Each structure stands twice: as structure tokens, then as C-alpha cells.
Amino acid sequence: MQMLRFTTAGSVDDGKSTLIGRLLYDSKSIFEDQLEAVEEASRSRGNEEVNLALLTDGLRAEREQGITIDVAYRYFATPRRKFIIADTPGHIQYTRNMVTGASTADVAVILVDARHGIMEQTIRHSFIASLLAIREVVVAVNKMDLVDFSEEVFKGIVGDYHAMIERFNLEIQHITFIPMSAKDGDNVVNRSRRIPWYDGPSLLEHLETLPFPEDPEDGTRLPVQYVIRPISSKFPDFRGYAGQLAAGKLKVGDKVRVCPGGLCSEITGLYLGDKELSEACAPQSVVVTLKDDIDISRGNVLSLDGPDIPLEDQQFDVDICWLREQPLQVGRRYTLRHATQEVTGIVKSILYKIDIDTQERRDGIDSLGMNDIARIRIKTAEPLVYDPYRKNRVMGSLVFIDDNNDTVGAAMIR
Amino acid sequence: MSKTLTHLKELEAESIYILREVAAQFERPCILFSGGKDSIVLTYLAWKAFYPAKIPFRLVHIDTGHNFPETLTYRDELVRKLGADLVVGYVQESIDKGKVREETGYNASRNKLQTVTLLDTLAEGRFDAAIGGARRDEEKARAKERIFSHRDEFGQWNPKNQRPELWNIYNAKKDVGEHFRVFPISNWTEMDVWQYIYQEGIEMPSLYFTHRRKVFQRDGQWLAADPAFIPRRPEEEVVEMDVRCRTIGDVTCTGLTLSRAHSLEDIIAEIAATRITERGGRADDKRSESAMEDRKKQGYF
Numbered sequence: 001m002q003m004l005r006f007t008t009a010g011s012v013d014d015g016k017s018t019l020i021g022r023l024l025y026d027s028k029s030i031f032e033d034q035l036e037a038v039e040e041a042s043r044s045r046g047n048e049e050v051n052l053a054l055l056t057d058g059l060r061a062e063r064e065q066g067i068t069i070d071v072a073y074r075y076f077a078t079p080r081r082k083f084i085i086a087d088t089p090g091h092i093q094y095t096r097n098m099v100t101g102a103s104t105a106d107v108a109v110i111l112v113d114a115r116h117g118i119m120e121q122t123i124r125h126s127f128i129a130s131l132l133a134i135r136e137v138v139v140a141v142n143k144m145d146l147v148d149f150s151e152e153v154f155k156g157i158v159g160d161y162h163a164m165i166e167r168f169n170l171e172i173q174h175i176t177f178i179p180m181s182a183k184d185g186d187n188v189v190n191r192s193r194r195i196p197w198y199d200g201p202s203l204l205e206h207l208e209t210l211p212f213p214e215d216p217e218d219g220t221r222l223p224v225q226y227v228i229r230p231i232s233s234k235f236p237d238f239r240g241y242a243g244q245l246a247a248g249k250l251k252v253g254d255k256v257r258v259c260p261g262g263l264c265s266e267i268t269g270l271y272l273g274d275k276e277l278s279e280a281c282a283p284q285s286v287v288v289t290l291k292d293d294i295d296i297s298r299g300n301v302l303s304l305d306g307p308d309i310p311l312e313d314q315q316f317d318v319d320i321c322w323l324r325e326q327p328l329q330v331g332r333r334y335t336l337r338h339a340t341q342e343v344t345g346i347v348k349s350i351l352y353k354i355d356i357d358t359q360e361r362r363d364g365i366d367s368l369g370m371n372d373i374a375r376i377r378i379k380t381a382e383p384l385v386y387d388p389y390r391k392n393r394v395m396g397s398l399v400f401i402d403d404n405n406d407t408v409g410a411a412m413i414r
Numbered sequence: 415m416s417k418t419l420t421h422l423k424e425l426e427a428e429s430i431y432i433l434r435e436v437a438a439q440f441e442r443p444c445i446l447f448s449g450g451k452d453s454i455v456l457t458y459l460a461w462k463a464f465y466p467a468k469i470p471f472r473l474v475h476i477d478t479g480h481n482f483p484e485t486l487t488y489r490d491e492l493v494r495k496l497g498a499d500l501v502v503g504y505v506q507e508s509i510d511k512g513k514v515r516e517e518t519g520y521n522a523s524r525n526k527l528q529t530v531t532l533l534d535t536l537a538e539g540r541f542d543a544a545i546g547g548a549r550r551d552e553e554k555a556r557a558k559e560r561i562f563s564h565r566d567e568f569g570q571w572n573p574k575n576q577r578p579e580l581w582n583i584y585n586a587k588k589d590v591g592e593h594f595r596v597f598p599i600s601n602w603t604e605m606d607v608w609q610y611i612y613q614e615g616i617e618m619p620s621l622y623f624t625h626r627r628k629v630f631q632r633d634g635q636w637l638a639a640d641p642a643f644i645p646r647r648p649e650e651e652v653v654e655m656d657v658r659c660r661t662i663g664d665v666t667c668t669g670l671t672l673s674r675a676h677s678l679e680d681i682i683a684e685i686a687a688t689r690i691t692e693r694g695g696r697a698d699d700k701r702s703e704s705a706m707e708d709r710k711k712q713g714y715f
Contacts (some may be wrong), residue, residue: 001420001421001422002415002416002417002418002419002420002421003415003421003424003425004415005415012489026671034451045452045496070558070573070574070576071558072557072558073550073557073558073600073601074557075550075551076602077603077605078422081421082603082606084423084601085517096578097579100578100579100580103580104580104581104582105582106415114477142470190703211415212416212417213415213417215416215417215418221694224465225434225435225438226434226437226462228465228467229467230466230467230468231467232466232467232468234466235466235467238466238467240466242463242464243431243434244427244428244431244582271465272462273461273463273465273468273568274462274464274465281416281418281419282416282425283416283424284423284427285426285428285430285431286426287465292533298438323578335587337583337585338583339583340438363697381709393581394581394582397580397581398583399578399581399583399585399696400578401585401587403586405585405587406577407577407578407579407585410578410580412711414583
């Protein structure tokens, strides 16, 4: 069974919690005691129908105020795939939470209210999906029951959406449109009989069957996390480099290059626990032993010796989403965490800020506030070993940490 | 999303990565070992992450004194096999020192008192990270907790102001006196855990398999009459039944399931067919709608 992670985006009234509740309920992923608790809670709040949204609102304040505060993770499985949903809230600190949810997602499900069509927030959601390099977007055209299941309305939204993607030059590889009514369950898990003109899959069928990209043979990267040295009588000289493959494959006998520095060696062993492997592929976590005794430590990156090696630089541009109220300021220092590296960085300049609703670029800006998205130039105290984010998410993402130890920014290297 | 790896291999890879981040980013991390299946899998993953070196974490067990003896036997045997260091914090000691007051009545449990013993044990051991086997699918409040979850000087969790956590980048920075809870199997479900135990052939405590036990019923739930740690109401009759534990806590808060599951395959089939969550059998969560959130804020597991 394979695993798929998706994020859901929609505003308060789009019926997002209802959609997730429906997905869990109709796929029989909700248990009796959970349903009883939700029924009980719905009754005590005076709701007439069972409010499936209560299934996903986990914190006391959320249930009391009927809002979702933070990213919540939900799990369900069908015989075909295991799913992880990053459910992000609709209003407060919206951008920040959607960026967080999108950072680990393979697919973004964007809700659109059939009555309203493409709105500013649809643009915002699609922009974030594109920025975070999500390859698959599902546009869930919800509340079809309120437009009499009209094919015209649906087709209009499909056309408008494509026009919007083109106009703003967003990079999304695959877009799928599904007409649905989450409240009644049409096309969420089961195909709807009320939408006869639509012959595509339900949302769940689509998520169960959408093809995964081929594992790339090249671009191998192993950021070294930890050096394993047992220093025991059984393993007196064992020296293994532990890490999770961020891309590509490794085989025993492969010639590898260590960055930074560029020293080369050959793989003599690959281990997962006490099992010896002949080859490993991303995203496996392995231990590698090398032929030569060279100085390798946390933060180094192993790649196959050849033309495709990571970049090394002290100055580069990133797209950043600012996550906290304390503003980002030009000239300030931050700790940057990137793969297994940690360096000090200075913000050299803000090239432009992007108005998330209109996609306009504004320059002449010297600070960023919470939820702002901008392209900035940074300089680091030591060279960073990286790849552009669009090539490799692990090797191209980094977070900013301030003096209070807080994570304040999320950045993608250009 | 991997075309070649199964969901279990992908989950395993993620958890091993997290455990290695803990070893790299903290100075004195420990594993909170309860003897339940989640902490057993966690410890197994730690063994796998650092082999052929020893696990670079101590095992910390908070002992309420109300144990199933099988749990302690299993714990001691595992510690011996791994060559690990075990640290035990006793709730009884917290009671004797007057730090907590024992609950009374028929529903008395030491479950809530554990929080004080846990925080004291972490402070005494100067542990800066406590790795736990909590999963996000277990409970509503846990669904929102970070994998690297910051605790303030008072050991408390602030759910409304958690640090953003993106990609696979974990921020372990903290001030003196603060610590972290880390949850490497956050993304696993109960089914994933059992399938993994089956795939890897991990040996489990006998309590998880069906056995004959003296039990009694309270509020529709089967509880253990043996060992006799729960005070019984006069009308609560003791009978012998074939039961197993779906989760293992201490005796006072572990609901037993009537079952005929004698093997791992049976357990997996039983879970696939069940319509009740595993925490549906835990008396401690039933106290209120936000029982878990309230305990967690104070520093609970």
C-alpha cells in the first residue's frame, strides 16, 4: 500500500470541514465512539443535524468558537492507499497555516463554492500550491446542490480557473475538477447520481488512483544527519553516515562525492538496522559506509560523483513566507536551518513583496509582516549546500529562527 | 509519496529520520517507555536507527505502582537485550513526599498524578527531550501537536502558540530549563503500528493477546479484577472472561476487550473490523470533551 499526503484549502463557508468529515465518514474511517461524541456535541450546541465539522476541531477554543485554529492532521486508509490530510484553517493566519500544510503535501484540494466561482482566496490557495511546488491540484467545486447541479456553472468555473492560472503564470502540473456536494456526499466518496453529466471519478477515487511520479534515478542526495560510531569490540572501526535520501538512489560500489569540499569515495555498505542492502532509494533512511576514511559530519551532503551535484553558495535568493508578528527586517541576522545544516544568515535585501490576492509585485519594501510572501536575498556565514526548491523540496527548503528560538519564516530557494 | 516504498517503509524512514534528529540536536534525550505497543515500536525504531551502535537514549518509565506484572517483565527483558539504561520514576514516591494527593473513590486513578512524577523525573535526569510514542490519530488534541513539541519551564504545552513546523525541518532550540517532547510516530495509525509489528516480527507482551482473566464490568467497559488495583462497588461482580488489552496503561485505566485474537494476524483482523477507537476503552479520556488537552497542557505525556 502506498501513502499519499494531501492538504485542503477553503474558507470558512466553503464546507471544508464538512468535506473532510464526509470523507472520513463515508470511507468508514470514523468510529462509533467518535460519532457518538460528535452527535452529543452537536446536540449540546443546538445544531439540528450532526455537525461533521466537529470531528476535526480538536482544541477546546476551536469547538467553543466554531473555528479551526491550527493545522490538524487526519488519517484514513482504503484498501488502496493510506492518506494523511493536513487540514488548514480558513481564516486566522491563513497563509501561514496553508503554507505549513502544503509543505508536506503531494496534493492540494482547493474548495470553490459553486455559487461564487473563482474568488480572491481561490487565487491565494492556488498561488500557495504553486509556490510550494505541489504537482497535483484538485479543484473541488462544492455546493453543486445550490446551483441545481448545473453543468454550465461547473464548466464556467473550469474555464475561469484555467484562465486564472495562465494569467498569473502559476506552475501546477496537473489540475482536476470535481463537482460535488460535500454536505450530502455527492462525489466525495461515492459517485453522485444527481450529476449525470459528470463521468469522472469521485474525490476519493481520484486520490486513490492518481499516478505517482517515477522515482528519479539521478539527482541523488543524502544529507548526513548523524555519524554512527559504535566503538564496541564487535564493531571497533565501524564508521557509518546516517541520513534520509532526499532524492535518487545509492548502490554498493557507487562513487560518491561529499559536499562541501568535493572529496570522493566509494560506497562499501548500505544498512537499514541490521539488514545489509545492495541499494537504497529516496525517501529511505539508511546508514552508508565508505571505502576511504574522510572527514564527514552532520550537514555534509553525499551525491553521486558526476555532473549532477548540489550547488554551494553564500548568497542566494529565496521566496519566503513570514510566519510571525515580529517583522522580518533587512539587515537582521537569523539562524537558518536547512536539511541537516544550520548557518547564520543576514537578510541583504527584499527584492519584492507579492500581493497574494492580485499577484502584483511591490518593491521598495524594507520589512515583512506575518503572512507576507516575498522574494529576498540572503547571505550566509558559511556556504550552504543546496538545490533549487523546484528541483528538490528537501534540499531547497529552509526555515528562519529568531533570537527567541522561534520559527519565524519558511523559505524556498530559487 | 513514493512509487516504490510501501506506506510502512515510508513511515519507518520518517520516524528513523526524526529519531536521528533528536540524537543530533539534543544533549540528553530519553525515551518515555510505558510498555505499551507504541513505545515498544518506538524503541525498536531507535534500535534500527542507530545500529550497530547502542540506542543513544535512556529509557524512562513512570511507574504508577498499578502495573500488570507482564509489563514489568517485558520491560526488564527488553532493557537487558538492548543493553539500555533504565530510569524509573515512581508515582508512589511523589505521593510519599506529599507532592500529589492520591485520588479516592471507585474511579480513583494515578493516571493524572503521573504528570508530576514525569516532570520531576525529567528534571532530575536533566533530560532536555522526552521522546514519546503518541500518535496524532489517537485523540483530537494530539492531532494538532507538533512532532518537536516545545515545553516551557513549567513543563507546559501551549497549544495556541506552537512553533510552526514545515517540511521535515525540526527546530529544537530552547532556553535553559525548557524541554521538548518529540513524537516520531505521530503519523502512524493503530493499524500501521500493528502491521509494522507483524512485518518486523517484533515480540509483544502477552497482555495484547487473548488470555483468561478475572474481570468486572463498569459503564459498559471490562476492567481487570486481577491484579486488584481498582476498588469495586458491591454490585460489580467478578467473572472470568477471554480478554486482551488494546492499549496498555496502568491497570486502573486500561479497558479490556473481549477477544479471540491469539496471534498478530488475529489482532490485525480484529482492528480492521472494529468500530470503536482504541482510546474508547480508556477511562481517563472519558472525563470530559477536552480531558486530553487539559492534561497535556499541564505536562502529561
